Amino acid sequence: MRRLTRFELGLVGTLTMTVATFPLVVFGVLAADLIAEFDADRWQIGILVTAAAITGGLLSPAFGRITDHWGGVRASGAALGIGLFTFSGIALAPTYLLLVAAALFSGIPQGWGNPASNALIIENVDAGRRGVITGIKQSGVQVGTFLGGALLPLFAGLWGWRPAVLVFLVIPLVGLGSLWGRSSANPSPPPSNRAERPPVPVAVKWIAAYGAVTGLATSAAFTFLPLFVQEAQGWSVGAAGWLLAGIGLVGVASRIAWGPIAERRLGHGRVLWILSIESTIAALVLAWAASSPVSPWLLIFAALLFGIGAVAWNSVGMLAVMDLSPEGGVGRGTGVVLLGFLLGFGLGAPLMGLSVDALGTYSPGWLVVAVLFASGSIMARRVRAASTLAVP
Secondary structure, eight states: OBOOOHHHHHHHHHHHHHHHHHHHHHHHHTHHHHHHHHTOOHHHHHHHHHHHHHHHHHHHHHHHHHHHHHOHHHHHHHHHHHHHHHHHHHHHOOSHHHHHHHHHHHHHHHHHHHHHHHHHHHHHSOTTSOHHHHHHHHTHHHHHHHHHHHHHHHHHHHHOHHHHHHGGGHHHHHHHHHHTTBOOSSOOOOOSSGGGSOOOOHHHHHHHHHHHHHHHHHHHHHHHHHHHHHHHHOOOHHHHHHHHHHHHHHHHHHHHHHHHHIIIIIOHHHHHHHHHHHHHHHHHHHHHHHHSOOOHHHHHHHHHHHHHTGGGHHHHHHHHHHHHSOTTOHHHHHHHHHHHHHHHHHHHHHHHHHHHHHHSOSHHHHHHHHHHHHHHHHHHHHHHHHGGGSOO
């Protein structure tokens, strides 16, 4: 048994994060197909996101504790293996209720991916050198967004939406193959009682709060952005998919870039504040576009701001958890942050769908998204202030 090389670490971390969140890309990019297939309303598409996010959020603290005990390799292998089955379940679901069940099950790798991949980094990379590799593995979310946005509409047009999803089984399969024969570096033994568990730092709790409001806004934005540009601006399904793919592509670069900037230059809190402001501007642009036709370039500008801003927060947040959590507590800290983020993420999409169904316009929803992102800038300042109180 041998440990991961740096290349293998980046590959497995990226694929683990891709598997963790790819079902959400499916629900967004293929929303029109799912509505037609299951005779569903918009809010029911949002419920799919809720099912995955709530499951992942509620279970993520437990997954964090398991990861602290198991180590990153075993935990990542479990997340990838379960992801293999969730992809199949989504593609083969014959009814809407079974699609919801598959979405619920997809919450397991979604709640486990970050603790597992964070543990991989802790086990293999020294503090102060984790910014780039954290950004690389977090970019797995955007790799999935790019590939899904670019290829799902193409494959669905050729073969139908179900085979299009099945093609992406290759992602968890490659991840599992990369882990074959590897082992974790001395995973931590579980504490003998609750009193011995290291406390979650105050700064990490503020990151969880930041994640909750950001998750609420991001869920609404990314689930309905493709449908919004189709319905409000007359874009084709393929063009809407490419818009989402563009966010994913920019998001890959931004997640890799913001990690070292936060680690070596500006600090976690300052960078989180910048990301909130950028995302607020993007949401305000979409609110304007909801009330009147606008240039496609303006929508592309808003999408790029999302890619630079909202998309990158998780990279900075996970890096902060690793830097601020005590030894043996990164899994628990990650679980707490994911609990906040995924609970918020689970509510955003159905609330946005209900708003559009009830009011017949996207404008109020985009304005609320802007307010939520703006509130994140306040919490980012709290993260910065509380960082000095974190347990070393």
